[in-house]
Amino acid sequence: MEKMVYGFTRDTGRIKTVSCLRNIMSPNPEITTYIKSLYPHRSPVLLHCPEFMGNEKKYLAECIDTKYVSYVGRFVADMENKIKAITGAKHAVALVNGTAALHMLLLAAGITNGDEVITQTLSFAATAAAIMHAGATPVFVDVERETLGMSPDSLRSFLAEHATLKSGACVNRVSGKPIKAVIPMHTFGHPVRIDAIQKICDDYSLLLIEDAAESLGSRYRGTHTGTFGKAAILSFNGNKLVTTGGGGMVITDDEAIANRVRYISTTAKRPHRWEFYHDEVGYNLRMPSVNAAIGLAQLEYLNTILSNKRKTSWLYNQFFHTLGIKYITEPENAKSNYWLNAIIFNNRKERDEFLEYSNANGVQTRPAWNLLHTLPPYQYCQCTPTPNAEYFADCLVNIPSSVRT
Template identity: 55%
Template sequence: MLNYDMIIDNIRDLFNEPKEFIPLHVPHFSGNEKKYVNECIDSTFVSSVGKFVDQFELAIAKYTGAKRCVVCVNGTNAIHLALIASGVDAGDEVLTQPLTFIATVNAISYAQATPVFVDVDKDTMGMSPTSLRKFLEEETIIKEGNCYSKTTGSKISACLPMHTFGHAVRIDEIKTICEEFHIILIEDAAEAIGSVYKGKHLGTYGLLGTFSFNGNKTITTGGGGAIITDDEELADKLKHLSTQAKVPHKWKYEHDQIGYNYRMPNINAALGLAQIENLDYILKQKRKLAKSYKQFFTSLEIDFFVERENELSNYWLNAVILENKEQQQIFLTKLNDAGVMCRPIWELMTEMVMFKDCQKTNLDNARWLSDRVVNIPSSVVI
């Protein structure tokens, strides 16, 4: 029987909040946020054109080690643009994982493609290269340099793993498999800004990587997203598509293909630039919190989810793994009733009515995690 009073008291002590509500994750502002936003307002360039957009893109590229960055409205749009720009066509299939936020799969649907669900690994909560290889070896065929499903006959054009809570999937192994089967690799790194695996920032292993800067992320622009790549031509294409595919001209309105109004406003980029300037401090404080959580929950013999060898996680959302579904639900009830916000990991995408008939592998690991994982308060503690 868990001592819930002890767990609640420990979290309240960590956040120095003895009585009031403790949210799951709030943004941390301690740098140039007000200065840059006020400067943006004074300039009157608060929409999709302005210096902060350019500066924020350069800052993200420099921080992650990517050659180029294109910012956009949100992380979902970032995935949508990445899929389209990389050549995913209507009717294609995209390999992804069932244990993810629905934005991953919605974006596949926006591209008029169909998701195929591959199981996850318990120690990453992300796509399993073992499950991926088994599916591709048994269920696909290579024809004329492309991968096709034996069951549907559709082209499998992309693979979209997601780095859960900022923890890295075995992305190097997945990259090798994708290259072997002629499949484009796109990383959903929505939760992983600041996370590094084997010396490389997450999002830089694939042809494209995407981020989210929603209000609850490690750094925020209020609402926003970004795409990184080392492919200069592809980056130019992404920028073009995100600006309604408008052909540059001093006054003429000419558009050369279907485009999207996915541009990040300058005022959001101003906020983001200040945030990324302070990212190292934010990561330092979040890792200190994770260390405290690990020590405490280990003393209670509760499994606290930690980074693996060769990984430096941003610990966006801290997570505990409980014994079963019943204990998960009791934990959620006790802590939320006490004003300590906790959330379960997502329902499997294969349980959603829109995706229940999609092709999938054995999903034992994903179901096991879905029944046991709980996120606990993870904001920056000063």
């Protein structure tokens, strides 16, 4: 039976609807066989594992030899400077992980108890958790099928129905609470339509904070993700494009926010040569130097990583086109880092059959996250209709995406 699927166009690399006469087999042993051929030296083939191809051991040895293994020493500052050069942000503050980075950023941006923050329901749990850590309440909107990220239409629809401007502040007419910020997430490294979201935030006097945890190296209209709004965060978890083992970063052009994040994440200690004076309750969340040493080494060959992953995405796209299976490619006006590759099945039954088969046969695959508004901590939160997010929750599977060596 003929079915319409998303295929690949050599000239642009964009999604295009084409005809394919092949039925989808579920489970499909051809897929696991092909993935193993891309990673012949891996058994099992993991979803995304780090590769260390540069100065990681050298820098770690230097870190140990100098005795500067906490956030003191050159590596944390050098990594922050490298991130500024890559992203174009004026300031960068290295922290222990992406969740802590988003938590500190929200506090520095003035988010506090009783506030509301709008985010997308298709996201890793850390996005909503950081909002809660700051004392605020998340509100969930849908995503787009084209980008997998926050839908500007869903965001505007929610605000038009539920929000009002009072003395220049956005207030939720249902809860009576102030809505302070919007946090879109660049899902699997694919940039959202951030310009459209920025326009909506401007219309409703909302802070735009980007969760760019997965999108290091991704660009929208030529500009690096994470540099469109007030500030953003990056993640360097063990499964990310560039890893420090565990680590995160706040990036911003706002000096006051950067200084505030740096201060409260360093135990709120006033600088002094010997005295320990803390004038508020702070946090101990700075990135250690040993982690930054690894990350700095990896950032030195970031372009090689990005090129490698784009080649893998091209190979996947060609392969899945022959099978008549939808493969997610970068959205229009975007250049994705292709952190995690993803395919789409027709329904949850096909998805689950493939997940069961692939994971039992040496290929690690994963579904999309459970939608945040369905999880116990967030079931009381407001949420728009989410047909697109539900579609991805039912049908999307992430497939191995490591750098191929």
